[in-house]
Amino acid sequence: MYPRSLLRSATLALAVSLSLGAPSAFALGEAATPASTEAAIQRKVVAQGLYELAYSPKVDVVYVASSGGFGDTASPPQLLLLDPTNLDLEAQIPLERKAFGMVLDDANNRLYLGNTVDTSVTVVDTATHKVLGIVQLMEKKVGKDGKAAYTHDLRELVVDGPANRLYVTGHSGEGSVLFVVDTQSLKVIDTIPGLGNAKAPGLALDAKGKRVYTSNLLAELVVVGTDSGKVEQRFPIGAEQPMNIALDPAGKRLFVTDQGSEMIRKYQASSSGFASKHPGNRVLVLDRATGKELASIPTDAGPLGVLLDAKRKRLYVTNREAGTVTAYNSNTYKPVATYAVPTHPNSLALDATKNVLYVTIKNGDKDAEGSRESVARIAL
Known part of the structure; x- marks a missing residue:
């Protein structure tokens, strides 16, 4: 979020502007050859400033949000x-304000x-x-400079x-x-402090367990009770640049x-x-009750977006710097296939019925300023 600023480019799934690395390929059992993965990908240039996206089975x-x-x-x-x-x-649909993050409540017809x-938040x-x-x-x-500004910005x-x-992280x-x-009522009913004196990129909800999980750039997992309206637990974790979170329901x-990222490190x-x-470049698997590290999954460079398809035992990760999306077996943590979608794959959405993944793809430094960005469709 933040135009051209460090945090918007480095910590937000809304816009991370990192250099492009070389794609890699993985195999488990049958090899995921470049031909097999390339054939599965459709890609289309869509609009400027693409960020998060969602698939609606109902509609x-x-x-796709375009800022x-x-x-x-x-x-x-x-x-x-x-x-x-x-x-x-x-x-x-024209919007009054720039859109970045997105969440869909399909059952209640709300985005x-x-x-x-x-x-x-636009509703x-x-x-x-x-x-x-x-x-x-x-x-x-x-502020001290006499100018009025927001003290917090948004992400997930x-x-x-x-x-x-x-629930929205500020x-x-x-x-x-x-x-x-x-x-x-579309009214703010609470503002819960305590997520840490740092940016808090990650956000996940366990509605049944009445818990919201957040991560911050002090290498912490912070757990908020939706019933208590306060921070219930905080754990130091091995992820020093924890970004997005996927929860095993x-x-x-x-x-x-x-x-x-070296940019985030600075x-x-x-x-x-x-x-x-x-060095990062991994997905940490954590016990959400204790914060204990259960596994560390190596990734391509610059992992950001993460999505779990628990039914099919698949975990999908966007590797922004490498320009790839990798699929893992979510039980064995072994890579299954890697899809090349340069320059900077960002956010993920899944059509679970058709087993299709959608990805927003950000431009890089070599792309012309103001040029349109892309969406990819991957038949899994």
């Missing part, structure tokens, strides 16, 4: 609706878009595809549809928080990408004095 459409980019070449922000079979553009630079009715309103999570404050969103609750090096929104595991040292030394 049978892929939703429009920044600067003189920027386009208006919009929500894009893509045909899930060929990625053709079906519709465009929530994080307006990072405005510290707000869309997916039955009518009309914008219902904007939830302002906090107001600007006047998770929703508990049956409980009518939306980032600040002086104290990250968790915003709690009533999805019926049927077990005790959390999967956390550990990015290993930010950590300058902002909090935290010395990040581990």
